[in-house]
Amino acid sequence: MSAREGTTPAPAPRPHRLGAVRTVLASLALALALVATMMPVIASDTMALGLLAFPLLAAMVLAAVIVLAPYRLCLLRGPRAAGLLAAVSYAMAFVLISLIAAHPGQAGSGFWALVVVAWAIAWLSVEEMAGLKPRQPLWGRAIALAIPLTFGAWLLILWQVLVVGFAVPKVLLPPPSDIWVRLIASPEVLWADFRQTFLKGVLIGYALGCGAGFLVAILVDRVPFLRRGLLPIGNLVSALPIIGVAPIMVMWFGFDWPSKAAVVVIMTFFPMLVNTVTGLAAADRMQLDLMHTYAANYPQTLLKMRLPMAMPFVFNALKINSTLALIGAIVAEFFGTPIVGMGFRISTEVGRMNIDMVWASIAVAALAGSLFYGLVTLAERAVTFWHPSVRR
């Protein structure tokens, strides 16, 4: 769906027409909605219940047809179409999820047909949103946010109905609802894990590793023999397998967070070193000549020209490292830790078959990692606003 966002043609002065994708999707959804009325929604060995047994779902199907028919005939369009389609798709998803929760593993062909209908309507709503050209920038922002959110929400919705509908064993894959229940039921544990792993191991290791990489890069750039001596060693350190290093770090720095921070330092040091060295070499001849004609000294050239010029490279490393650091800290906890931490939680709860807790920890880690990455990206935009890839 996202791949098509950019290519959706603007419905400019010509008479309004749906594109090929939207035509097919809308027709398919309409046809399936009508066919579903004749298929069993809930089926088991002993019974088969049709759509009329579930008045709320029947009402939803009616609503879907009422929205889809004029949409297919091009009578409904623009923001109103996007809003109505989104509302119908989410309402249908909600009803379908509640329905299957009451009859796990008993989904009939009608049920799956209606899932496809709801999903097709959601796709259409995204297509419509992507085609909108709102005049207020605030609306533009909201739409830019709504599109990936819809995408993510439908990933979860499909996960939920598939896992419950086919009664997948919870040890293999719990439905998102179970993970959510676990998430809100154990905030103390998750918070303690987060504080131990993220606020201590990841952040401190990240700051030390990136800081050291940055400073050594400046040193390497200044002293030519270090470039030949230190860069290969840095390269070697980065090639060390984290699985091998982590237990040694635990032996050196103990069970608590310092050993995890040490692993993170090892993982983040080299990307920062290499990127900063490359960035410092990015200044072209003319820029250096210019500073030379001003008789600028080394610190002036570094601070006023070469470091600002290296910033896109430095932020590249900061972004790479934001995800590397989290991986490093979590994996390092597999090799000895006090009884707290995300990695500890994941490894012990897997052993106890508490898969929903594992997923809750993964969810926290994913959220923290995304937010961390997002914050670094925001900082990057503020600092390198002048770079062609950022400026507007």
Next chain:
Amino acid sequence: MTGPERSVIDIENLSLTFETNDGPVHALSDIDLSIGEGDFVSLIGPSGCGKTTLLRVIADLEAPTGGTISVNGMSPEEARLKRAYGYVFQAAALYPWRTIADNIALPLEIMGFAKGEREERIRRNMELVNLSGFERKYPWQLSGGMQQRASIARALSFDPDLLLMDEPFGALDEIVRDHLNEQLLKLWAKTRKTVVFVTHSIPEAVFLSTRIVVLCPRPGRIYDVIESDLPRERTLDIRETPEFLKIAHRVREGLRAGHSYDD
């Protein structure tokens, strides 16, 4: 030849040979040139004739391998450390993270001017190149001609007596170039700087200069030095006059003769 003025640049018997893997390259050989205070001297020649190299030697961006050169009576290095000249490159080379005003302030910051003095000089030099009102813009928001004007203002901001310009308008279209040439002449008349100007455009060289130095390649050397008898106050119309065309003709002849054995 330089008249009564004090000479700013004295070059005697200067040569520069680059050692390359394919053997030595004689970029400059036997250069004798004296540039007086307030002169506008153009160095013109085909590519590879060493005109840019000569300018870079004056600026202490290249070291000569033979002969002597003095700038303001000092070695080029001393002159550079004393910030005797402003250098304008082929590209504007403005920093994209600095506004136009901050770009012009760059040499002032490096040279330790006080904040109040910096602001006064920014204002004065932006006015000089007709960029007032664009202080808060970033370089990438300006046209190529405006960027190059900003880089001239930057070179003038610390008020050097000598302005070295290396094909500053080479990348601009002809209409913009004509306009900037006219502005540059006005600026020269107003500031009384000594200008050394590298170009490969004959009309540009003749229009701007009090003296035109024609160089030829392999080895890079001076072929002809042409004193211009055009009045100092000029407009673009002067390019249609017989006097102008006569000088342009002599420059062209010099370029052709110096180049002839090549092809």
